[in-house]
Amino acid sequence: MIYKVLSSIDKKVNFEVAQAHCDIPCGIYDPHRAQLAALTVIRMVDLMEGLVKEHKTDTLEFQNSMSRYVAVKEEHAEICKHEIRVIWGDYLKANHLEKYPQVHGLVHKIMQLGSKARQTADRETAVNLLDAVNEFAEIFWDTKGVKTKKVKAPYKPEELVVYPDL
Amino acid sequence: MFRIIRIAGNSLYPKIKPGDYVIIYKPPWLFNSIIRGDVVVFNQRILGRMIKIVDSKNTEKGELSVSGLHSDSTNSNSFGVINKEDLIGKVIWHIRGNK
Numbered sequence: 621m622i623y624k625v626l627s628s629i630d631k632k633v634n635f636e637v638a639q640a641h642c643d644i645p646c647g648i649y650d651p652h653r654a655q656l657a658a659l660t661v662i663r664m665v666d667l668m669e670g671l672v673k674e675h676k677t678d679t680l681e682f683q684n685s686m687s688r689y690v691a692v693k694e695e696h697a698e699i700c701k702h703e704i705r706v707i708w709g710d711y712l713k714a715n716h717l718e719k720y721p722q723v724h725g726l727v728h729k730i731m732q733l734g735s736k737a738r739q740t741a742d743r744e745t746a747v748n749l750l751d752a753v754n755e756f757a758e759i760f761w762d763t764k765g766v767k768t769k770k771v772k773a774p775y776k777p778e779e780l781v782v783y784p785d786l
Numbered sequence: 787m788f789r790i791i792r793i794a795g796n797s798l799y800p801k802i803k804p805g806d807y808v809i810i811y812k813p814p815w816l817f818n819s820i821i822r823g824d825v826v827v828f829n830q831r832i833l834g835r836m837i838k839i840v841d842s843k844n845t846e847k848g849e850l851s852v853s854g855l856h857s858d859s860t861n862s863n864s865f866g867v868i869n870k871e872d873l874i875g876k877v878i879w880h881i882r883g884n885k
Contacts, residue, residue: 623881626790626807635790635807638827638837638874640797640854709833 649711651757655781657700658750662777664693665743694738700749701734704756712763720759726752747779754782787812789875791827793837797854798825805883808837810875817848817870825877826852828868833860835874 629635668689675682708727717723733749736742754770761768767785772778793806802808802825810827813819820826824840828850838852841862848870853861862868 623807623883626881627883630792630807635792636835637794638791638808638835639833640793640795640799640802640804640837 649707649760651703651707651753651760654700654703654707654753655750655757657696657703658746658753659773659777659779659781660696661693661700661737661749662743662746662779664689664696665741665746666777668693668741669743693741697734697737697749700753701731704730704753707756707760711760716763720763723756723759726756726759730756750779750781754780757782791835791837797860798837798839799855801825801855802837802880803883807881807883808877809879809881811878812873812875816873816876817843818845820850820873820876825880826850826868827874827877828852829872829874830865830868831872833865836860837877 626635668686671682671685671689675685704727708723712723730749730752733745733752736745737749758768761782761784768782769785770780770782773781789810789812791808791810793802793808794804796804808825808827820840820843822840822842825837826840827835827837830836838854838861841851841853843850844867847867849867850870850873851862851867853863
């Protein structure tokens with residue numbers, strides 16, 4: 621009961637969060653979720669562009685579909701940023717940062733692109749976000765000594781994604 | 787003086803699970819009142835706002851050593867001791883989620 625009340629209030633006011641870092645699932649890091657989220661952002665922009673071209677914009681159906689696409693784009697741009705922040709903050713250690721001194725700049729670039737992808741419906745921005753996340757994924761897998769390959773995602777938007785070559 | 791905090795992460799699992807809420811309290815005498823085993827919320831310079839269990843207190847230096855409930859949790863061995871100025875509060879009430 622109290623939990624439900626707090627949870628409802630939380631959804632509106634967004635309580636502060638305290639991190640209980642690095643625990644049972646610790647050691648399980650993978651940039652794949654960030655890559656999927658970046659792909660989703662591109663896909664949503666494509667769907668939004670398609671909707672504008674193919675449908676009247678003053679219908680309830682248009683408004684409903686557009687709202688859903690925007691909401692999903694927002695959510696996944698944020699998921700992308702979150703996933704990268706976790707790997708950057710929790711997984712990467714001092715020795716990694718010495719070996720890949722570009723990481724801080726790259727993560728900052730991803731944060732900026734993620735925000736821009738939320739603020740705009742610009743496909744180029746969304747693709748740039750994926751490219752930056754792919755670059756981060758290459759570094760991540762290199763820290764584990766795992767080679768990577770860049771292949772086209774077998775689903776729309778069919779953009780290039782870095783996968784571990786296991 | 788009182789704050790509501792939502793928990794993320796599993797460091798204190800199963801005592802406190804991700805998604806649970808805690809009410810924390812920060813009176814002026816907070817540091818003096820803390821004893822081993824208390825659950826505290828604090829600001830860590832690099833990792834941000836965190837919640838951990840107090841392992842030990844150095845009253846002279848005004849420092850706490852903290853840890854989680856798992857061997858692979860981050861703790862004071864990895865990020866250092868917590869200065870009393872960085873304390874945000876002590877957990878006085880834990881509201882569990884439904885999980």
